[in-house]
Every structure is written in C-alpha cells, then in structure tokens.
Amino acid sequence: MQFLNRETNINFLAMRPYAVVLSALMIIVSIFSITTRGLNFGIDFTGGTMIELGYPQAANLDEIRSTLANGGFEDASVQNFGSIREVLIRLPVIESENMAEISNQVVALLQSAESQPIDLRRVEFVGPQVGEELTEQGGLAMLYALFGILIYVALRFEYRFAFGSIIALVHDVVITVGIFSLLQLEFDLTVLAAILAVIGYSLNDTIVVFDRIRETFLKLRKGGPEEVVNVALNNTLSRTLMTSMTTLLVVLSLLFFGGEVIHAFAIALMIGVLVGTYSSIYVASAAILAMGVSKADLLPPQKEEDENANPDGSQV
16 A cells, blocks of 8 residues: 555545535435435334244245234234344333243244244343333433533634534534434444444544644644644645554444344445545545634634733743
8 A cells, every 4th residue: 555655635525515515415414314214223212022033944034024013913024033043022111011022932933933942042022111212312322422522623723623523523413313314224322333343434534634634723824724624634645544444444344244133223324434534634634724724823822921922032
C-alpha cells in the first residue's frame, strides 16, 4: 500500500456542493423511511419469545409456517439461522399465556410433524415492559453520548468544531438507522451497541482531522480557510484510509464468519465505518467552514500581562 504514503493534493472542498446534496438526500430518505416504515425491532425491544431449533436435514420453512399457523401461532416469524438446518422462530408477546409453556407447545407441535428428533438450541423471552425500558434507555444512551461529545470537543477545540462534530455524528447515526429501516433489517441490542461504537469511531476520525486542521491553521501564514482545510484533509488522508480499511477487514470477517447472532451488528458497523469516513472528510469540515471558522478563532488567548505591557516591555 505504498500509494497511501504518497503526498496527495486533492481538492476535497471543490466537491463540497455535491457532498452536501448527497448527504441531504440520504438524510431525507432515511428520515422518511424511519417515520413511515419504522424499524424492524427485535424482541429485545418489542418483547416476545425467540426459539432456535436444529433440524437433522434442510428445514422446509413453508411447512414450518403452515404447521405453526394450523396450531394457532399465525403471527410467528420463521427464518433460517446460520444454515439451512437451523431455524429461528420469533413469537410476539401473548399476555394471556405463559410464554415458557408456549415455547414447549411450539416445539412439541413441530416435533409432531417430523419423524426425526428436533434439537432445541435456545429459548429467549423478553417481557413487553423490559422491551419498553430498553428502548427508552437505548435512546437516552445515544443522547448522553452526543451531549458528552459536544462538551468535550468544545473544550478541546472551539465551539464551531463541537457543532461540526455533532452534525457529522448525527449524520452518521441517521443514515445508518435509515438503511436498517429501508431494508427492514432487524434492529436489536447488538445493533444499538454497533451504533454507539460507530459514534466513537466517527468521533475519533473527526478529532484527528480537526487536530490537523488546527495545526495547519497555525502553521500556514497565508491561505484562506478552504485552502487550509484542504491541506489538512490531504495530510490525514493516508491515516484515514488505512484506519478505515483495516477496520473494514475486521468487520467483514465478523459479517461472513461470525455467525447469524452478530450478523446485524457487523452490518451496522460496516455501514457506520463507510459513512463515518465520508462524514469526517466532507460533513465535519464543511460544517466548520459554513460556520465561519478562521485562524483568529484558534489562536491561544493573549496573556493579561502582555496586554498591559508597553511597547518597550515595561508594565503600564
């Protein structure tokens, strides 16, 4: 990867209008999908029972659905889990029934339709009240994270940088959640954990870019804000690409070899890494320029004794 070590001179900000349009379109589509289609919440949030079964041969999902429907479980969701011989069944909460007994009824019902024994791998139950609490606590966790980041970046840099980083993070979260809504991928606690990890990853990338922008502002005596930001983005490009590529290699390994349990987690991370890399270059830097950041905003405050000193160095 020697090409990553070469000096680059890409005019990133020349493509800023196109990036703004692209980001705006993605956010509008994401918000529209979230508000109209909603999210496909897993039982972690909605409550219900999840049953994992192992069949001795390839499972016929249509027959399993038909058997469950005839047995009174019309709302059951049936899908393969990891392989064609493993089946995952999700049942919504039935308030009038004991969910532990229902899982036994489901297994017995399916076993009656099979000549060979079915292996019961796992049964999980989440009550509706717990699901509501998890939804509330998950949303608060993201809000607390964003608020803490706002304070940290404002103290570490300057308030324009703080708002720029928050804009980039909200951009990443909305688009990631929007893709899950569009594709109706299951949104459970592992996906929420992935989104929080994406916030940390994207923030780290943005902080590196902001740090280089501040250094470049103080080093270059001439040049406008756009030129300085372009130089800083080119200086951090190799580091940004290397970090993103190595992270994606790990995420792809989780996606293809980690099993069905962390499938949604890996997808959320993959989307977040790609969108986060893009936002660090275009969204965050474009935001601070739009708010009018300049070299004067980044200069250290002049000491009081310097301000009270006469030109000959004596105190007033």
